[in-house]
Every structure is written in C-alpha cells, then in structure tokens.
Amino acid sequence: MAALPAILVLLLYFTSASGYTLMQEDENEIIWPSEYHFKGEKLNFLSSQKESFEMWYSAELNRSRIDLYDGTVKKWYYGNTGFAFEKHPVTNEEVTNELVCNLRELDDDEDQLDFLPDVSELTYTGQSTTLYDKVVDIWSSSDEYEAKMLIEVTLYVFKTDSGIDVPVQVVRKSYNLDIGALTSHVIVNYFDYRDTVSEEELSVDNVNECRLLRLGLDFHQDIKFFHPDLPKELDLAFDLYTNHHNKFYQDQEHHMRKRIFEKNWRAIEEHNRMNLGYRLELNAFSDKTDEELAYLSGTYYSAHQDPDLTPFPHTVEEVDELVDELPENFDLRMEGSITPIKQQGECGSCWAFCTTAAIEGALARVNGDRLLDLSEQALVDCAWGFQNMGCSGGLMYGAMKYVISHGISTEEEYGLYTATDGYCKMQNMTTTYKIRGLSQVTPRNPNALKVALFKYGPVTVGIRITRNFMHYSSGVFYDPKCDQPGPGHCVTAVGYGVRDGEEYWIIKNSWGEQWGEDGYVLMSARNNNCLVLDYAYYPIV
Numbered sequence: 001m002a003a004l005p006a007i008l009v010l011l012l013y014f015t016s017a018s019g020y021t022l023m024q025e026d027e028n029e030i031i032w033p034s035e036y037h038f039k040g041e042k043l044n045f046l047s048s049q050k051e052s053f054e055m056w057y058s059a060e061l062n063r064s065r066i067d068l069y070d071g072t073v074k075k076w077y078y079g080n081t082g083f084a085f086e087k088h089p090v091t092n093e094e095v096t097n098e099l100v101c102n103l104r105e106l107d108d109d110e111d112q113l114d115f116l117p118d119v120s121e122l123t124y125t126g127q128s129t130t131l132y133d134k135v136v137d138i139w140s141s142s143d144e145y146e147a148k149m150l151i152e153v154t155l156y157v158f159k160t161d162s163g164i165d166v167p168v169q170v171v172r173k174s175y176n177l178d179i180g181a182l183t184s185h186v187i188v189n190y191f192d193y194r195d196t197v198s199e200e201e202l203s204v205d206n207v208n209e210c211r212l213l214r215l216g217l218d219f220h221q222d223i224k225f226f227h228p229d230l231p232k233e234l235d236l237a238f239d240l241y242t243n244h245h246n247k248f249y250q251d252q253e254h255h256m257r258k259r260i261f262e263k264n265w266r267a268i269e270e271h272n273r274m275n276l277g278y279r280l281e282l283n284a285f286s287d288k289t290d291e292e293l294a295y296l297s298g299t300y301y302s303a304h305q306d307p308d309l310t311p312f313p314h315t316v317e318e319v320d321e322l323v324d325e326l327p328e329n330f331d332l333r334m335e336g337s338i339t340p341i342k343q344q345g346e347c348g349s350c351w352a353f354c355t356t357a358a359i360e361g362a363l364a365r366v367n368g369d370r371l372l373d374l375s376e377q378a379l380v381d382c383a384w385g386f387q388n389m390g391c392s393g394g395l396m397y398g399a400m401k402y403v404i405s406h407g408i409s410t411e412e413e414y415g416l417y418t419a420t421d422g423y424c425k426m427q428n429m430t431t432t433y434k435i436r437g438l439s440q441v442t443p444r445n446p447n448a449l450k451v452a453l454f455k456y457g458p459v460t461v462g463i464r465i466t467r468n469f470m471h472y473s474s475g476v477f478y479d480p481k482c483d484q485p486g487p488g489h490c491v492t493a494v495g496y497g498v499r500d501g502e503e504y505w506i507i508k509n510s511w512g513e514q515w516g517e518d519g520y521v522l523m524s525a526r527n528n529n530c531l532v533l534d535y536a537y538y539p540i541v
Helices: 006-014 219-225 231-244 251-273 316-323 350-366 376-386 396-406 446-456 526-531
Strands: 035-044 049-058 063-068 073-078 083-090 098-105 123-127 137-145 149-159 165-176 181-194 278-280 437-440 459-463 472-477 489-499 502-508 520-524 535-540
Touching: 137 251, 149 251, 181 251, 219 231, 231 251, 251 278, 316 446, 350 376, 350 396, 350 459, 350 489, 350 535, 376 396, 396 437, 396 459, 396 535, 446 459, 446 489, 446 535, 459 502, 459 526, 489 520, 520 526
Parallel strands: 472 520
Antiparallel strands: 035 049, 035 181, 049 063, 063 073, 073 083, 083 098, 123 137, 137 149, 149 165, 165 181, 278 472, 437 535, 459 489, 459 535, 489 502, 502 520
16 A cells, blocks of 8 residues: 555544544653752651752753752752752861862763653553642553562652643652562652742852862762762662672663662661661662571570570679679770671671680680681581581571580681581691680670670670661661561670760671671660670680
C-alpha cells in the first residue's frame, strides 16, 4: 500500500471520526514548569522525622537553588558558570555556627539541577478524586531487585490550565523481600507553587568567599557536600562511595546497591541531625542488607552455666569496696597490653577475635608487656570440638576452653588469617600458648566489670548490635533498640571512662581501623545497653 501523505497521517493521529483525541498518551505526559518556586516537607514514617525545604529553578537563567532543614543548608547550581555552591554552619574549637561556603565544579552533564521528581520510570495509572483540594493524576512504578528489595513510588500531579504539571505529593516505600518487612516509608509534599523566580533568589552572596572543594581527596569530607534527596547528587555520591571502597557493580545490582546505600545514607543523616551523643557515618557495610551482614553477628550464647567456669573471685560487697579505689578512667591501651585492631572480613569469626584479644592482653600483663599476635585462624580451623563452627559462628567460652586444652599459636607461625574455614595445622606448631582457665564476670554488675578490667585485663563481651552500631563513627554509643533478641557479636572490653557525665566502656571491635573510633567504640554504661554486662568472660593466665 502506498504511503499516506504526511498531513493526512497527522490529521488521523490527532482526530478520529468521532472527534476523540488520539493523543491520550501524550496528554498524560508530565511537563514540569521551566521556572518554579516550591516549599515542601518530607515525612519519614519509620523515624517520625519531618524535614522542610524550599526550592527555586529557572531554565532561562540556567540556575537553581534549594534550602534544606529550614534554611540551615543552602545549595545553588550555576549551569552558566559550571559551579555548585553550598552554605552551612560550622562549629569547632575556634568558632560556633560560623556560616561557610564551599563550591565545586559541575560535571559536563550536570548543568543546573532540576529538583522535581524523575518521572522516566513512572507509568500513568489514572486519576484520583482529590488530594489537598486538587484533582490529581497518578503515576507509579514498582521495581524489584534480585528478589531482595521492592521499591514502590507513587507520584500525584496536578495539571494546570496551561498544561503544565505541578507535583503535589510523592510516596516512596521500600520492602525487604527476604523478611517481608517495610523498611522505608517516606512522603514528600509540595506546596506554595509559583511560576516565576527572580535572579536575586538564585544568586549567591559573597561568591568570592567560597572555598573550592576538590572531590576525591577525602571521601567523608566530600560526601558532606551532597544530599540523598537530590537524584544527581545521589548518583555522584554513590560513585564516590564505590570508588572509595573499591566496589564495582553492573546494571541491576548497581541500581539495587545504590538504593540500599541511599536508605542508609538518609538514616545516617537523620540520626546525626538529632545530636544524640554519638555520630554515624557511611562505611563498607552501607550498601548491604541486614541479611548479607548477618556474618557480623557470629556469637552464640548458652542458656546453661558452664560447670568449668571459675567463679568470679569477689562477692558483690567486695566489688563495691574495691571499685571505690579504682581510677575514674582506665584504659588498658595506655599500658601497652592491647594489640592493634584486626579485621575479621566476611567470616562470622568475631568469637575468635575477641578471644585472642583478651588472651593477648592477659599474657602481655604477665610477661613484661610483650605483645603476642595470636592466630584467629587457628581457632576458626581447629576449635570445632568446643561448640564452634568456624566462619558460621561460635561461643566465647568455647574458644577459651579450646585454648585451655590445646593452646594457641601466633599468626606468624600458624599462617595469615584467610576469613575462610580451613584445615587445622596446630599439630605442626612448635610453640603454643595456654591459659589456666576462665571466669565469668558477675552478670549485670558494672562495678564487677570495672574490677575485672583493672585487676585481670581485657574481658570478652557478648553484645547485641543494630544498624546504628554498624555505622557508628564516634561518641558514646547508646541505642535503645540494641537490647532486642537475636544473634550476638563478640567484642573485647579494654577499659572504661566518663565523658560529659556519661559513663562508658572502651570496646575493641574486629571490623578494621576504618570503623568507629579507629576500630573502637565507646559503649554507654547506661541501662546495660546492648547487654554488655550479660556475657563477660576473662582468661586466667
């Protein structure tokens, strides 16, 4: 059949014989305004937090601006000059709430940022009745990622008489498909729309005072310039994150990991703004699910008292008398009896690391502070007969009972830690180190733990952990959610102290020096948080 004339094709496309418009799909296409001002609010239903924002955009001026947290943070994007600016308050030892300005060069594809929702993956689903007194169109998407995560997005838009669309509300929900739980529920509301902005509203004051920020030198400093609510900045931040941690994902997994990263980043930002006495930060765990990180909790607890335990050698009355003679702050690291921080890797062997840390410290105290680097791999490979299961977890006192019976070698002689289950080589070792026994510190008695640390050395401690604990950065950690039942994590108490009236335990972890305060966490002594006082053992040498 011969091709129809172009004009006839257009006529047929726009109008049918009955007059019905055939542009239905194009009519439902979202057309955002080329110039706008909005105020808005973000409501997080899981954390019960509310955040306000205000934003401006002009395609003609090639500039945009967003104010966050009631204007505490202000960000400008100059597409015409290729720079982004940010002003925020800084408090340090020299200044309090001093307003500073940073700038960075925009990528070639950034231009100025449009803050309205990305609709490229959304599908038109129909009209609702009313929302905030407006008849709205509904757009939505539902994306599942490798049977691990489901993300649902619903956008409600109002179409003006001029054909321009105005966002009214966005609802985002995330589900963990492994456990069937809602993990994120955020609603963003837009209001106070106007279709004109002035150049003054989009201009930075005192531009010459802004300091140039060069990305790639310090990840934790760079990330402060970005915000998870801005899609382009989320992409840039995730690229910085993956480069910093030497991670590479392809296609679908990259998208899934970015969504997990975004969720954790938002939670960290929300927590740090509440000033709860400790801070969180993004780390190597920030793009993993809780199920993927289950290996971090590789310690199990027995409901029965082990008959081989040596009783704690002090009564409650004696403990109360002894504690009066102890210093207010005590840190075994200052004695030189604590070995450097180690890294357990992707192996549920925290039970082995807390055991070696305690034995290393106890041996150092009796042999003139000579530090021994004992082999965690030897326990992973060889201690199965004492209720331990290598990288699948173990018991704190089970590991110590193995050392009582068989001894333990140094890493230098046994071989490097591999973070995998391997063949036991203890029968070939020329030198092993034994302990005579182990004792459990009187449970739920903070004074008893202080006495044990001061008199006997490092103490293995079984705790519960939360997402906040995994992202701990600094300060005195206290999390009410840290007492929930579940798998445990074994760490090593090496001291205690007081900061701003808050008593804490100095805890050595096994997640590397990049985690926490150089591998350590200050655990609040309040209310037996994270069950620090329930399972505490020390070796007898």
